[in-house]
Amino acid sequence: xxxxxxxxxxxxxxxxxKPFVIAEMSGNHNQSLDRALAIVDAxxxxxxxxxxxxxxxxxxxxxxxxxxxxxxxxxKSLWEGNTLYKLYGEAMTPWEWHAPIFERARSRGMxxxxxxFDASAVDFLETLDVPCYKIASFENTDLPxxxxxxxxxxxxxxxxxxxxxAELDETVRAAREAGCxxxxxxxxxxxxxxxxxxxxxATIPHLRDLFGCEVGLSDHTMGVGVSVASVALGATVVxxxxxxxxxxxxxxxxxxxxxxxxxxxxxxxERAWQSLGQISYGPTAAERPSLKFRRTLYITRDVQAGERxxxxxxxxxxxxxxxxxxxxxxxxxxxxxxxIARGTPVSWDLLSDAxxxxxxx
Numbered sequence: 001x002x003x004x005x006x007x008x009x010x011x012x013x014x015x016x017x018k019p020f021v022i023a024e025m026s027g028n029h030n031q032s033l034d035r036a037l038a039i040v041d042a043x044x045x046x047x048x049x050x051x052x053x054x055x056x057x058x059x060x061x062x063x064x065x066x067x068x069x070x071x072x073x074x075x076k077s078l079w080e081g082n083t084l085y086k087l088y089g090e091a092m093t094p095w096e097w098h099a100p101i102f103e104r105a106r107s108r109g110m111x112x113x114x115x116x117f118d119a120s121a122v123d124f125l126e127t128l129d130v131p132c133y134k135i136a137s138f139e140n141t142d143l144p145x146x147x148x149x150x151x152x153x154x155x156x157x158x159x160x161x162x163x164x165x166a167e168l169d170e171t172v173r174a175a176r177e178a179g180c181x182x183x184x185x186x187x188x189x190x191x192x193x194x195x196x197x198x199x200x201x202a203t204i205p206h207l208r209d210l211f212g213c214e215v216g217l218s219d220h221t222m223g224v225g226v227s228v229a230s231v232a233l234g235a236t237v238v239x240x241x242x243x244x245x246x247x248x249x250x251x252x253x254x255x256x257x258x259x260x261x262x263x264x265x266x267x268x269x270e271r272a273w274q275s276l277g278q279i280s281y282g283p284t285a286a287e288r289p290s291l292k293f294r295r296t297l298y299i300t301r302d303v304q305a306g307e308r309x310x311x312x313x314x315x316x317x318x319x320x321x322x323x324x325x326x327x328x329x330x331x332x333x334x335x336x337x338x339x340i341a342r343g344t345p346v347s348w349d350l351l352s353d354a355x356x357x358x359x360x361x
Contacts (some may be wrong), residue, residue, distance in 0.1 A: 006182045008155050009111035009131045011049050013184065013214055015216070018268075018270045019236050022050035023242035023262060025101075027091030027251040037104050041044070042259045043242055044108035047266035051105040052134060055095065055125055056117040058088040078192055078254060091251045095124060095310050103129055119148050126152065134239075137161025137190045137218070143174045150178035157237065158183070158292060159218045160207070161190030172211050184194035184237050185211060188218035189232070193255035204233040220255050224265045231272035238269055297346035303336045306352065314346065322346035 013020055023043035029036035045052055062084040063070060072079045072087070079087050081219045093101070096276030098114070115134040116122045122145075139145055140163050150156055156175055160168060168185070175183060185207050189199050190241035199221060210236070216237030217230040222313040227238045241256035250256075257265065283291060295316045303313050309331045316325035324344035337352040344350070 006155060008050070008113075008241055008279060011111060011156070012181075015234065015236055017236075018273050019235060020049050020237045021262075021266050022052050022237065022239040023048040023257075024052045024174035025093070026054060026241055026256075027093075027350055028241070028243040029093060029097075030250045030251060031090070033094075033097050036093070036101055036179040039242065039244060040101060040104045040110070041108065042244055043262065044105070044110055046259050046261060046262040046288065048110060048242070050111045050113065050239075050268075051101075052112075053093045053098065053114045054091075054103060054117070054136075055098065055114045055121040056088065057095075058085045059093065060118045060120060061085075061088045072241060076314075079179055080250065087251065090103055098125075098128055102130075107328055113330060116145070116149065118145065121318055122148050122152070130154070132157060135159065137163070137188050140171055141167050145168065145210070146171055146174050147178040150175040150180035153181070155180050155182040155184065156180045157186060157216075159186045159188040159190075159239075161218070165210070172213070183211070184216055185213055186216045186237060186239060187216040187235075192252075193222055194220040198223050198323055201226060201230045201233055201235075202234055204230055208234055219251065221296065224261065225267055228268045228272045231269050232276065238265070255351035266307070292320045293318055295325055296320045297325060297328060297331070298322050299342055299344040299346065299350075301339050301342050303340040305335050305336055305339050309334055309336065323347060 005012050005016060007013065008020065011020055025036065025039050028039060040051055059066070064085040066083045070084050072082050072084065074080055101110040111131055113130045113132050113134065114125055115136050116125055117139060133149045133152065135146060135149065135156065135158040137159040140158055140160060158171060163171065166255055172183065187201055187204050187207060191198065201217065204215050204217065214236050216235040217227060218239045219227045227240065230238065240262065241252050242262055243250065243253050243256040243258065245258055246253045246256060295318055297314060298317050299313060300315045301313045316328060331346065335352040336350060340350055
């Protein structure tokens with residue numbers, strides 16, 4: 001592990017280790033603790049490293065009003081027509097469920113944590129000894145909340161959805177000034193679902209350079225392609241919403257991953273990370289045996305002593321026992337120093353003037 005890496009639970013975070021994959025349960029429990037625990041087990045079976053929930057109540061999120069801005073009017077929204085209060089009441093994870101969910105996740109080798117939405121949620125999560133915190137995109141400008149979370153001293157993951165550079169600068173400064181030592185910024189597009197064309201993951205290395213922290217992706221696109229590509233750009237954390245089956249419905253189900261997809265995500269993001277390696281030219285140790293299959297110069301029919309070499313008896317073919325093809329023109333028109341059998345790899349001593357050739361080449 002690099003000196004710049006850090007731990008979340010038992011998992012190292014950084015460019016020198018595989019990506020940390022988070023399964024986000026959100027509201028996919030559909031108000032059933034048994035289903036929530038089944039989601040935990042499914043995420044563990046898929047190899048996810050982190051299990052995240054959300055900690056709020058309708059009253060900590062909004063007001064119980066059915067008018068004006070408190071009603072979702074966007075016809076493109078999955079939740080069009082709902083009041084905010086009703087939506088959050090449906091999606092919330094009851095606080096009494098947190099302990100059994102976290103206990104199940106830990107027993108399955110995952111890191112359980114949550115997104116708090118106000119100070120009371122942070123206070124509650126501290127009693128459960130969470131190892132890190134996540135700030136959602138819609139709260140990334142809530143500096144009092146960020147300061148409260150940062151003051152715990154635990155690693156802090158912040159989704160950057162909708163935030164300008166100026167807003168992120170304020171957010172990062174607030175977090176660090178309040179005590180955050182280990183920060184992860186997740187590139188995020190706050191649409192549900194998001195399209196690959198609207199994801200702009202080229203921002204990921206820029207985030208790393210600009211703020212000097214770990215970076216990743218909170219991915220609301222369908223499939224695994226965008227997440228895998230993000231690893232090639234330096235993402236060390238990948239978060240995806242997760243459900244047992246989209247067909248079961250629920251507030252987040254339509255843009256959530258199913259188990260087979262999550263398993264693929266874990267496998268393919270690790271492969272993407274493994275493939276990065278380092279800047280390298282020339283054959284690797286594993287490639288060296290393959291050098292023998294390069295094209296080189298060979299005698300392609302029997303040649304008599306004194307016969308001239310031409311394209312009828314000398315060609316570049318596989319395998320790699322002869323001289324490189326770049327020397328072909330140095331043989332064409334010159335004479336064989338001896339009889340040569342078909343299939344002989346070409347070398348300088350085949351020339352009648354081999355002594356002179358070896359000295360000049």
